Amino acid sequence: MEPENQTLSLSSQAIQEVFKKQKTNHFKTAQTTAEERIQKILKLKTTCLSRADDLKKALHMDFKKSALEVDLSEIYSTIAEINFTVRNLKKWMKPTRVGNPVLMTGSKSQVYYEPKGVVLIIGPWNYPFSLVIIPLISAIAAGNCVIIKPSELTENTSRFLTEIIRDCFSEDEVAIFEGGSETAQKLLTLPFDHIFFTGSTRVGRIVMEAAAKQLIPVTLELGGKSPAIIHPSAHLPQAASRIVWGKCLNAGQTCVAPDYVLVPEDLKDSFIAEAKKTIESLYGPTEKDRQKSSDLCRIISQPHYERLKKLTQKAVTDGAQIELGGIFDDGEKYVSPTLLSNVHASHAIMEEEIFGPILPILTYKSLDEVYQLIQSKSKPLALYIFSQDKKQIQDTIKKTTAGGTCINATLVHLANPHLPFGGVGQSGVGNYHGYFGFKTFSHERAVLRQGVFDSVRLLYPPYQNYQKKIIDLATRFFT
């Protein structure tokens, strides 16, 4: 159902009109220079920075997100992407010269980066600002027109996004439609040139199905269960503090949050002790202190909160032990940072992505058990390794797969715009950030200009023996 406040949710006809305007405009937008695109991106940067306090208020109203976490995970990450794009865009836009096979001697071959056209960006609620604006930066950098559909669950942030998009752009270049799944469904009937979706694997399937009907390419930034593996050689206090931080940022509502930990059996108690120490030092020494901490945000909605409560209760029924936390405040939708031991691979909590500040701790005897468990599940969005043993780190990388990996860290790989960010298998299709985002929203067009000397002419009919010799030679010695 659409939320009540859909004054901004427009009819199918209004959506189609904007789409038509963008379709008419997109060849003009495609011809913009790097400088013109940079100016658009810089205007967005100035507007975002000048209204940072409004964004903080909106996110606080939506799920009590701390202002400093907004600075770090929403504003800093977005501005870093803008700065990186502005610094590199001219270079990215230049056609890339590539080689020629010997039979095409004298030709000039290049890859041109042309915009896809009119693209759709559908955003999630967990980082509702940056997960819409970062792909938007890449889409503008590549010269596209864009329609955005932010999440309905963070209604204050969505309204803020609408204001800044309307301040910065005319609707024939960038437009935004608020609303829930119905609005998204209306948009998905249109013949976009690319769809960029961030959200759950369940809705990712719906988006891909809709796109397939019109053969629209998609980028799907999805979720999944991201494991953190602790090797016997790991520095335990460091591992515990980095895993707990990654788990509790945004109250665990982060797509790349470490979902569960795999720890050698004999290190379990030490790990739990270190994880408890970290929780106490980050959010306060007692449950009461932590509940009052303004650094822990709330769970986004009642259904998400109920799901976490049931999942924890079921884990306990299955035999898990609460080592710390397990406090649920219904009125506040507050879930305390929770450590669960005695969790087994067969428990319900090991089936779906947790997306809350609850950390199951599983033990293992040999790393082969770890690989078997991870290989039996969907390919994760992230996989974290804590280790001091270089050979074992490489071994773990080879025996697993993931969208991205950090060694002795969690989350931070997504903050490096030099790296691609995306999933693999059920955790996603395609990637973005920096150059990879520019490429995602570009069509790589092959352009070959034949030279004055026409070597291919030698191969025209009527066919002769000498032509066979040329082809044989080329087949054997050249490409």
Ligand code: NAD
């Ligand atoms: P969601 O899939 O419920 O919603 C995402 C978007 O899809 C929203 O804008 C929503 O309105 C829209 N939507 C919902 N139902 C739809 C339908 N039937 N048809 C078309 N559109 C529909 O996801 P969410 O709850 O907002 O986000 C949480 C999920 O997103 C988690 O699984 C998380 O792991 C994942 N996520 C992934 C990344 C990433 O970069 N890989 C980042 C953030 C979140």
